[in-house]
Amino acid sequence: GAGVSQTPSNKVTEKGKYVELRCDPISGHTALYWYRQSLGQGPEFLIYFQGTGAADDSGLPNDRFFAVRPEGSVSTLKIQRTERGDSAVYLCASSPHPKSGPNSPLHFGNGTRLTVT
């Protein structure tokens, strides 16, 4: 079946611009996560959604980062006033509701590579 889809696969933007990154989770998965991965590092947690609400946004680095999931399916990660330090691969993952079974594995997309020039 279809996996997690992320668009665009690559995004180049100028410093100070606004960007939106989209994630289409696996159908029926209520849990959705955003991670950020810099070169040579492991993925870094940003935010977790359970349904439409952000259950844990403690990983967002500052108020320039915001994410929404208005209908409990597709999610958009929004970054305002981009900085060169925001350059990274942004990964989205989904899983069934955590209470459908302990520690349901995450299914990751292939990410959006964001480059801020």
Add this chain to the structure above:
Amino acid sequence: LAKTTQPISMDSYEGQEVNITCSHNNIATNDYITWYQQFPSQGPRFIIQGYKTKVTNEVASLFIPADRKSSTLSLPRVSLSDTAVYYCLVGDISGYSGAGSYQLTFGKGTKLSVIP
């Protein structure tokens, strides 16, 4: 959140068994141990998960001693296509305890290079 320590890199020849050990000394009672594999330009992919003793699937085995302070991922007869970064994660995302964190923490992982 339990912190994990694993080797930065490992080399192996094709056909050999590879064992990657992860230390997690402050693992909590509700924590599970999960391993992911990541190829370049792809997102991490789930390999195996366990709580205690031994778990085996079609891809790998996971050995967890009684004290659960470490775990070993075993890949039988590796091939060139097993060259990847392997991450060990410890955590509880079930929320059953009411205090579970949703932050699964990835370390830097172990870069496995399989040599012909």
